[in-house]
Amino acid sequence: MRVPVPAVATTVLLALLAGPATAARAAEVTVTSFDGTKINAAFTPAEGLKPGERAPVMLMTHGFGLTRESVEGGLAEFGQVGAPAFRARGYSTLTWDSRGFGRSGGEVGLDSPDVDGRDVSALIDYLAARPDVLLDKPGDPRIGMHGASYGGGIEWATALRDQRVDAIAPAISWVSLTDALARDGRVKLGWGAALVGLGEASGLAVGVLAPQGLELGAMPAALVQHAVESAATGAASPAFTDYLRARGTEDRLEQVRAPALILQGTADTLFTPSQAVKMRALLRPAGVPVKMAWFCGGHGVCLTGNALADRIEPMTLAWMDRWVKRDKTVDTGPGFEWVADDGQARSAADFPLARAGTVAATGSGTLALAPAAAASGLAVLATPSPTAVDIPIPAPRTATDVVGDPQLELRYSGRAAGGPTHVFAQLVDEARGIVVGNQATPVAVVLDGATHTVQTSLEGVAMRMTPSSRYRLQIASDTTMYGVGHAVGSVRILEANLALPAGDAAATKPAAFTLPGTRSTCATPRTITLALGRSRHLADIVVRLGGRTGKRIASRRLAGTRVRFTLKGQAPGRVTVTVTARRRGGGSFTLTRRFLTCARGAVRG
Template sequence: MSRRSPFRARRLTALALSPLAAVGALGALGTGTAGSASAAVAPAAVAPAAVAPAASTELGAVDTYTGLEFTVPAGRDDLGRPQTCTIDADLYKPRTASSSARVATILTTNGFGGSKDDQAGLGRAFAARGYTVLSYTGLGFPDSGCKISLDDPGVDGVAASSLVTFLGGGGSAPYASAQVGGTTQGAGSLHVDWTVLDDAATHDPRLGMLGGSYGGQIQFATAATDRRVDTLVPLITWNDLRYSLAPNNTSLTRGVTYANSNPGTQKIGWTGLFFGVGILDGIQGAAIDPKRNVGCPNFVLEACRAKATLDTLGHPTSDTYELTDRVSVAHYVDDVKVPTFLIQGENDTLFNLQESVATYKSLKSRGVPVTMAWQSWGHSGGSNGRTGAAPGELDLTGQHIEDTYLGLRIKNWFDHHLKGSSVTTGPGFAYFRDWVGYTGSASPAYASASSYPVGTRRSWYLSAADELVGAKSQIQPGSRSWSNPGLGAPASYSEVSGLEGQIPLPDGLKTPYDTPGTFGAWSTAPLASAVDVVGSPTLDVRFESPAVAATQAIGPSGQLQVFAKLYDIAPDGSKTLVHKLISPVRVADVTQPVHIELPAIVHRVEAGHRLQLALASTDAAYKNAYALQPVTVRASPTAPATLSIPVVP
């Protein structure tokens, strides 16, 4: 019943990389009982029940119901009119579940550009382990109706709440076909009366959510909107979409949220891919809901306006913030109060590790139970050509959950929070180390700590002769100057968003580079011993640019743009830009010191290698300045520019 996007099949859309996800939307608090499934059915009078821990890992038989159709309220359309949306879903039920043998539930939806099919393996796997799983295709993707609203609380959240009600026995829905007891049967109607209920009167099931990327963010939104959600496991998702699509790694007011007056720089590759995939899904889903392609094609009008603003100016405006703030957990995190297991990808130029740090710190500061793991993979392609999880890390088909490090942790998390099991949920913080060899489960490659951050910080200082020195007394005075080409032309290259590791690339697009005269760089001496970097490097520096000082008062277009990054240089001179991560910076006032927070990394710099800090004037993955911006950085013993690196023993 689902149409599979060729983008999704070839995994060219890194936004849709996650084959699992969860539902919801962000925004206003609610009771979570506003919506219900298509045809209301009176719930059975069932008192709240405890869930016994699983007695063994023996897998049970699963019944499946495919092509469930829900017609649910979903807020308002672009014209402010109340709307209903059609949702396509599949349900996976433990065969032994019944009104006298009730089970907990897991709700999941697709990543961007995906469908319910992407969760089929996990749905069967968790149903075999004693959970009812409902996987649905999110709004705006085949074969569900309405437009893509970017996990809006008033649209996607209202729709998700109806599905929670259904899982709590509050409605019924027609399905296209089913496999029950090993027998194929035709169309019918399904009413759920076998889930554990925390409150029968409000159709409140014992419910957790699992998913990544677009489906990961919507978990926060659902939990903030619907108090019936009990726990979350979001993977590789965003904290603040303004930072994700137009980052500025300075002027941060909290987490990764930067000041409105000092906007970021558009990620032209990612935003273009994002809209291309959404429009393609709109074309494929035209028969389901023709209105999806009226006006702004398959996106709410605000999204098209935001894209036009970014394409024209290269940075967001206050109108854009109204949209991104509404659909980002950074701006409603106080309403998220359920245990959360954050999983973020080290190899991710779309939603980098700093996004998970921002959410982690916000939840932890308010006493919300939260743990965080940094896995090897994210939205970006691997430098070794591998895409997706490392061996033994996470089996996204669901066939070997207990045999993988994260698979077992996710299962234990749900068993603990939904079944009442005493099984441990793992360390407060864990991170994958790609320099550690292992066989089988990836557990040996993961280091653990009680919380984040870890280790200590080590400082280097910018010195003349393009050096990074380890003591202020070693700083030699001097300067380095460069300029951008102007007219928006790029002179540095870091990545092709979402395509690396997915398709063969020309040699010129495989290796990052900087054009002489358009960047400054400073390097350490060869390291005497290996240095393990875990966390976010920072740079405190002054820029000198009389030309920019004379234009910056006109606004963002007149402000200095810089792209900071760290290279690992091998003894043979070859350079590695770790996971292709860079830090775009738009300097609010070039006459003042600047504090830059680079994206977090997990990386071992081997003995004999050198660390190099590069400050480039442009990058091909971003919108660049049109005016010429000559700039100088001085090495000064009395006012040193300082690079701080988080290291662990």
């Protein structure tokens, strides 16, 4: 079976193949993983490494459907630093064909921590036995990890379970495959078809060219079946959602202890900036050193210029020098750097930016639903829709940075037939005639004639708004990024409320973190404040310690936009807090957060 691959997506993914062949001094090795699967790798010593000397090692693997040779070339458009740059810096490199690709055996694991992550642990064991690898102690080599896309996702899968990883720099990676490919139950068909098709093509090519007797990998039959079924219906089945969730890292990311440089693309429509927002939030309670950079690129097309292109390589090398070589004289720069949609690079001490007023919009309108009725967008990017509910966004009085996930609340009614129904929210820059970051967000709606309210976050954006800006919110019936809808009917948007994450870079304070190998210290106040977004329709809030059935530690009748509670007196360790908010019109939503209590009466959140 072969799934058609959109031309744009193919071009984006195959560009990672650029670069020279593996260095001549590389030694090809085969490592046996936990389940007997053979993993093919190449070890190349650092430039100038003399006999008897030891060096730290960078582990690097490839993007989906590619092979280890692809990491020899550097591509700033994808946040990828080439392996030769590390070798010139004094790092040996170990590159490998991920399970199921190239010359490695097994089925593609989608960078599962319990499968692919264990493959990398076997590679680390191999490095620990080499006489030319720097060790912290027996069995513990000094290592960093870097790679883009699939080669970035494996860093999270490895670092959360193997504490021997000293630092990571994942580019255009993810924590939630469900959000990336099946957000809100709607399949991102453009990218889904591209990935499955490329994986199938990769296996076919290697099967034709590989030497006889070499163990080859394969695409899982279940993944291909889920993709085909989703293409036919446009919806993600519960089985598909469970399949993706089981291979994500979101539920375990707080276990990462390696200092992390997060490189994400503002124009990436597969692993959007919202993945990085979630990464930063999940790592914050762990207190590990984190730096984040959003460049214009990734899985997508940059339309506004990538001012950080020349910064990716020195930024990544500096990060590794600081945390792998442990050179305290190295300056890793500000905690957050980004390129806004005006093409300019900016920085702040951390993310999210300190709050700076409100940028909001409100509107209404009626939208017709029909299969392929004036659908906008291309396979892997959103474009302005010719038929949508358009809501102007008032320009701010002064220049304002908008960086993060916009919040949307829709109150609506309508009727439709033909299966699950979604509308799509996107922000349009009228001056440039483009969708901000090329991002569109599916929003599931229930069209049974009754009035409903839905609250959701939109895909992350990086905008620079000025008094002369002209932006608008569009609620569209379809976008080809998510295939063709099947519903026929109409939806009346009674009220749409949009809140943009306006921030003040200068007022943003750096995060407190714990140096690897040192005792945790707590700097956060005992009182915790959680933002609930737009909440004027909420009746009450209940905060519980230890899950939904745990001890009630706070409650309030009339909810504001934030809720406060204290963890004073809790024993040292990790605690789970669940916030349940009940809506006045019925229904509720739940937020779950984990906090690290470092000592009695103190907590870091």
